[in-house]
Amino acid sequence: MAGVAVFAFLPLLPVFASVVTTDFFIVSEEDDPLVEDVYVASTSGFVEGFIDGDLFIFTGDLTIAGTVTGTVTAMSSGTVRVTPTGVVEGSLRGTARQVAVDGTIGDDMAVAALTTTIGSSATIGRDVIGFGVDLDVAGSVGRDVRGRVVNVIVSGSVGNDLDMTMSRLVITETATIGGDVLYRSAGDASISPDAEISGQIVALPVQASFIYGIILLLANIVSLLAFLVIGFVTLWLFRNTSAAAVGAAARKPLRSIVVGLIAIVVAPVLVVLFAVTLVGLPLAGALLVAILLGLVVGP
Numbered sequence: 325m326a327g328v329a330v331f332a333f334l335p336l337l338p339v340f341a342s343v344v345t346t347d348f349f350i351v352s353e354e355d356d357p358l359v360e361d362v363y364v365a366s367t368s369g370f371v372e373g374f375i376d377g378d379l380f381i382f383t384g385d386l387t388i389a390g391t392v393t394g395t396v397t398a399m400s401s402g403t404v405r406v407t408p409t410g411v412v413e414g415s416l417r418g419t420a421r422q423v424a425v426d427g428t429i430g431d432d433m434a435v436a437a438l439t440t441t442i443g444s445s446a447t448i449g450r451d452v453i454g455f456g457v458d459l460d461v462a463g464s465v466g467r468d469v470r471g472r473v474v475n476v477i478v479s480g481s482v483g484n485d486l487d488m489t490m491s492r493l494v495i496t497e498t499a500t501i502g503g504d505v506l507y508r509s510a511g512d513a514s515i516s517p518d519a520e521i522s523g524q525i526v527a528l529p530v531q532a533s534f535i536y537g538i539i540l541l542l543a544n545i546v547s548l549l550a551f552l553v554i555g556f557v558t559l560w561l562f563r564n565t566s567a568a569a570v571g572a573a574a575r576k577p578l579r580s581i582v583v584g585l586i587a588i589v590v591a592p593v594l595v596v597l598f599a600v601t602l603v604g605l606p607l608a609g610a611l612l613v614a615i616l617l618g619l620v621v622g623p
């Protein structure tokens with residue numbers, strides 16, 4: 325699938341670019357520098373040499389121990405690792421199961437991963453944007469740290485603001501934050517009094533916990549999919565009736581509108597009239613169910 329995705333974008337690639345599909349993508353120190361953008365689909369990748377351009381890669385595990393002068397965009401099913409000798413002069417972007425940075429990122433770092441670790445030897449030139457479960461910032465970040473993460477631990481240096489939505493925030497005594505700490509959490513943050521925070525510490529209001537929000541989002545997605553499935557099944561079961569209804573609306577649109585408005589107005593009135601009488605109460609219930617089904621299935 326990764327290879328298919330890469331070749332689907334071939335017409336959009338720059339003229340001076342290299343497209344590689346292989347099991348193991350390796351750029352060693354002994355290899356000549358790759359002086360072009362590189363697009364890769366592989367089961368794993370290892371960059372120990374020099375790439376003078378961007379690296380766009382679909383892979384499993386990716387290790388960068390050399391230098392990439394451009395931006396690294398990684399779609400990984402495993403771990404993306406920048407070792408202490410690794411340098412990405414541009415930005416690091418993408419998704420992975422785990423992201424571990426112990427080297428240098430010249431610009432921004434924007435990743436979605438279960439676990440993101442910025443080690444004590446790491447340097448991020450500009451912003452960090454993270455999404456996932458765990459974010460550990462032990463290195464140096466030049467500007468802001470932002471995102472939505474369940475657990476956040478900051479023990480390193482943040483040049484400007486820390487602005488996060490999370491379930492748990494820990495700022496240790498070794499942390500240095502040059503701006504404000506803005507956090508959205510249902511619970512209190514654990515902030516060491518020895519931490520150096522130049523700005524304000526502001527707990528912003530949240531409507532619900534982070535985990536509850538994720539569960540609610542997933543429930544909404546499942547509900548939407550279920551509604552679509554039920555809709556397709558209903559259309560299949562009543563395919564003749566649906567076609568007849570569309571045909572009637574096309575032939576006599578004004579009459580269809582009048583009949584529909586009367587049904588919408590009259591039916592609830594009949595429900596109320598039947599409900600006030602003991603004998604008509606079951607009929608009122610049946611009519612109410614029919615109205616609800618009509619409102620759902622009709623569109």
